[in-house]
Amino acid sequence: MIKEVIVVEGKNDIAAVRRAVDAECLATGGFGLSPYTLEQIKHAYEKRGIIILTDPDSAGERIRRYLSKRFPDAKHAFIPKEDASDEREVGIEVASAPVIRSALETLRSEELQIEPRFIWADMTRAGLHGGADSAARRAKLGRILGVGYANAKTFFRRLNTYGVTREEFNAAQEKL
Template identity: 65%
Template sequence: MIKEVIVVEGKNDVHAVKRAVDADCLTTGGFGLSSYSLAKIQQAYDKRGIIILTDPDSAGERIRSFLSQRFPEAKHAFVPKEDATAKNDVGIEQASGEAIRAALSKVRYLDFQPGHEFGLFDIMNSGLNGSHDSSTRRALVGAKLGIGYANAKTFLQRLNNYGVTRTEFEQALQELSDSI
């Protein structure tokens, strides 16, 4: 059983997570978090810790951002968008058990003191911005690093804020180039 409580957006996400792993889950009910939901999440955060596992879409990112500010020591897990898409819908409920387990195996912390290991040069030089396939490359590298898909600016922030090391980054880039 996973020690932390996994915070997801809705009931269908809970069912998908419970099919994949033995864990307790709480829902946000979307972005309109009620005071009741926030109180339950706060209790879980204080007693067991939480893992934020929101949908890989813009609404999920807004919820993740809000929860990150409110619960700064929360852990984060990301299911890649391509692994959470089915029936023209994107969400954790669409992800396979294997994709959920893979995301939970790469849990990251949001650092209190963001690093400055990576800069725009790193993103540009590695083809993660400014080329025709940058978006795809960011998605693949983000999946390998466990930081999810994001636009170039947010991707750079995640590299610096989720404790990614230079070695991990270079290894993910090498694995990407080996697979192409």
């Protein structure tokens, strides 16, 4: 049983998570979170802690950012887009149980960084922006580091806010 409450976007996501692990889940119902839903999430956050597991798309990222601001000590789990999509949709509900378990084993927490560990030149040197294969490189590196796929700007922010160390980054690059 997972101690924290897992916050997902919808009922189908809850079903997918429950097929993978024994955990309590709450659904945001999309980006229009009701005051009642926010109160439920706040209660879970204060009593047990929460894990934010949103879809690997732009709507999921907006929900994650919104919840992160309200609940700064929340943990984050990421599922790579290619592992959470089929020919019709992208979402946690189409991810397999092993993929969901893997995401929940590599949790990240946001950290306040006075001095960022990474600078934009690190993104350039690693080929993570501006190149023909940059998106694919970010997807692979995001999977290895457990920070998910993101565009270059968001990926850079995740490197600096989710506690990725220089050693982890270098080791992940070597795996590419």
